[in-house]
Amino acid sequence: MDNSTDVDEDVLHFIIQNMTCPAFDFSTINGAVFITIFIISVISNVLLLCILFTFEKHNLFTYIFIINLACSDLIFAASVPFFAVYHIHHWIFGDFLCKFIIWVHFSGLYSSIFVLTAMTVDRFCTVVLNNWPNNTQRKKRYTIGACVVAWLSSIGPSLYDASNMEVSDDYYCEAAFSDELGYYFQIALLILIPIAIIIFCNCAIIYTILRAAHRTRHKALSIVFCIVVAYIICWGPYNIVLLIQSKTCEELQRMNIVYNICRMLAYSHCWINPLLCMLTQKLRNHLLYIFCMRET
Template sequence: MTNNTEESEIIYYDEETSDSDHHMLHDYILPVLYSVTCVTGLVGNLLIIIIYAFYEKMRTLTDTFMVNLAMADIFFLCTLPFLAYQVAQGWIFGEVMCKITRVVYRINLYCSMLLLTCITFDRFISITQAKKFNMYHSKKHSLGKLVCMIVWLVSLLLAVPQFKYSVTSNENCFEVYDPPHLEVMVNSFQITVGVFLPLAAMIFCYTFIIKKLIFASNYQKHKSIKIIFMVVMAFIATQLPYNIGILCHVVYKTFDKTFMLITEAIAYMHACLNPILYFFVGVKFRKNFWKILEDLRLAKPNMELSDNLKTTDRESKSISVYNNTEAISMNQL
């Protein structure tokens, strides 16, 4: 390595500080937050996969994307204990594990963005192109598998630089690029292709979806808009600040250490948010979750929830935009 090479976005772990706030953040707050995120996320995302595998009779294209999203989150959550230990004590797990943890975060980021974009496009077709939806959705199983394979492959390719340039030194795991300007090129390309372009596509599609739903005189539209808003805003709120911070760091070579630590932790928290959103917003998810508890003899049958699900199903089938074609509800979750 030449002397001109520079450490990438987690260089701030190298800096020693006597500031009591940073000490509290490093030694207590972040490790606890990572641990809670890991446990909550693993339980929630495993529930999604169990529900899909054993409790979901009518599997939709969106369900396929959601399960792959849960799998991506689980892979990342398995690396959080290592990251929690690094924040508090430094990196002691060797260079190979360093490469794996950094690659897995990037794969999770790009996979999540691309899968959410696929879900957005699926809903865009079902709501705004209702006449074409039946033909499109008749090929859902083969199409879903192919799209998911492409998403995983693209995400893996985008994360290759993290595997190549991640190194360990002085109990830290970071990236070193040689020549240094390569860092700007790689991160700019990754964030543009893996974050900003999918985000722009999501905003474009949801703009048209919301415009269509505004004219749909059905109570269900309010739930649909609510889900749209929550899913998009959750991802923007958790991932965008940290990735903008990374981009500013590699371009301008300056950053605020506390800002990067906090936004990094918030970005990691996204891996546990989806199951929580499904539980509080999705009637079907709560119904299937309750079934699991019943099968484990941990709860009694919930008749009120069952009645709410039947009502939701009837409302979902009644949604149409300007015609009588049945479209998939956004309240399927």
């Protein structure tokens, strides 16, 4: 959830090597895990989109946030194979793809958190504000507008990240210069503020449901809540690790292991989302129908 990704690992290995501090080599493991994440993500997200456009084509507006989230995950997943090759070998794709893949990577990442924030605010308006706005057409315009804003808001920061990348020594795709102020500004704007909005909205939703005289089952809320929790579980540890500073060889060795494990978990969010979405009874029935048709 930040603009460091693979650059952090390069810096970590550089420090360890210069301290003659041997570190466990995650290159092959990272490559294999990233390829697996890519395959599962593409299959699960494409399957989710196929189910929605096949069985819910007359009701697509209901799933507009899910559709946008699946597109974000697919865009993010599209960058993962390049990082797999980068870890197994080195950056062999040239300067243009170095910038372009970073742009794709962060476009998918930023758009997903903005769409997730919009989903949560939409549920907040439905439950806490009692289906505001009441006008159906106006609600459609607001929802579509929220999705457009989510995508447009992800373009600028991701372009900034991409413009800062370059290929050095024909080996690394890394940041050309360190912009600490810009980094912390992005963390606040792209991570902390959306997470704060998500937490506030979910707390208000839970409070409203618990104090209601007649509690209604909100199945859609359960899915949104699960997606939010999964996102925080996946990306939270990774971002916490990036804030930890290690000085001794022993600490750096441990940090190398923890960092790589947390990053694998973080990248896994792009296939966890569609699986959570398909847990709803309706989409699960559509999925079972597809498999039953194939068997017959």
